[in-house]
Amino acid sequence: MQDIAPGQAPARSIEVSPNNPCPFLRALVAGGYVGGHVVPLTELSATIDRATGKTGLPALIAGGQIFMVALIANGLGPFSQLRSxxxxAILDELRNGPLDKHGAGSRILDQHAVVHEDEIARLATFGKGYPNPDGGTERGLSASDIKTFMAANFQRAKDEHSWSYAILRCYYPLLMLGEWPVLLDIMGKGEGKDRYLSVAEVRTLFVERRFPDRIVALLNR
Ligand code: HEM
Structure with a gap:
């Protein structure tokens, strides 16, 4: 594996706009699986669907959910949606769109898409050691650790704003359900309540904009 300095991306990956704040989409663009600008919704959902490894009805449902998220990602007005x-979806114009939670997320990526290692370290504090199917134990976050992490992220943003924040932004926790829990669903290791999102793999995703090999194999199918 290449040694990557904190906050740096490897030189060989395709450049990704700082206005794409989604770590998953950033890795898709960096790996050349989709373009970095306008990506047809069917192409985007089919590509993400491949990464999930799902087939049959679960794949159809996942594809439909991704399609709906991508449909509103660049704006909620009828014109935006007709354009989408x-x-x-315009992947380099997602920042400040309807899905941008303005600091109520993990804050691993700032508004210039610079990675903050201290926020990755903070994420790790919500995790613990889980049995790694490849052997040994590994630090990661289970579904319930992720729930605690997301609640703490929302609380942190709430504490920094007035009471009106909680009312006006009450839908943020709903948006979060489509992010970390879905990442766990796709990239998680292990089964059942021991299924966890590896902190090391989260770091690689954010810093190197690279998926684990098993996801790359699914994407290359
Ligand atoms: C299954 C596919 C996807 C996964 C696993 C995923 C996962 C994530 C994760 C983990 C975050 C980081 C949240 C944080 O830092 O706290 C995020 C943020 C984001 N995602 Fe995705 N995402 C997916 C698909 C999409 C799609 C299709 C769009 C829109 C076209 C999108 C738009 C965004 C945006 C705008 C953010 C920034 C939210 C913020 O910083 O407040 N994502 N996503």
Whole structure:
């Protein structure tokens, strides 16, 4: 593995706009699985669907959910949605869009898409050692650790704002359900309540914009 300095991405990966704040989409763009600008919704959902490894009905449901998220990602007005439907999602114009939680997330990526290692270290504090299917134990976050992490992220943002924040932004926890828990679903290791999101793999995703080999194999199918 290449040795990557904190906050740096490897030289060989494709550049990704700082206005794409989603670590998952950033890795898809960096790996050349989708373009970095306008991506048709069907292409985007089919690509993400491949990464999930799901087939049959679960794949159809996952694809439909991704399609709906991508449909509203660049704006909620009828014109935005018509444009998204006919042309696609604009991946380098996601920042400040309806899905941007403005600091109520992990804060691993700032608004310039610079990675903050201290926030990765903070994420790790919500995890613990889990049995690694490849052997030994590994630090990671289970579904319940992720729930605690997301609640803490929202609370942190709430504490920094007035009471009105909690009312106006009450839908943020709902948005979060489509992020970390879905990442656990796709990239998680182990089964059942011991299924966990590896902190090391989260770091690679954010810093190197690279998926674990098993996800790359699914994407290359
Ligand atoms: C299954 C696919 C996806 C996964 C696993 C995923 C996962 C994530 C994760 C883990 C975050 C980071 C949240 C944080 O730092 O706390 C995030 C943020 C984000 N995602 Fe995705 N995502 C997916 C698909 C999408 C799609 C299709 C879009 C839109 C086209 C999207 C747009 C965003 C945006 C705008 C953010 C920034 C939210 C913020 O910083 O407040 N994501 N995503």
């Amino acid at each position: 439907l006919t042309k696609g």
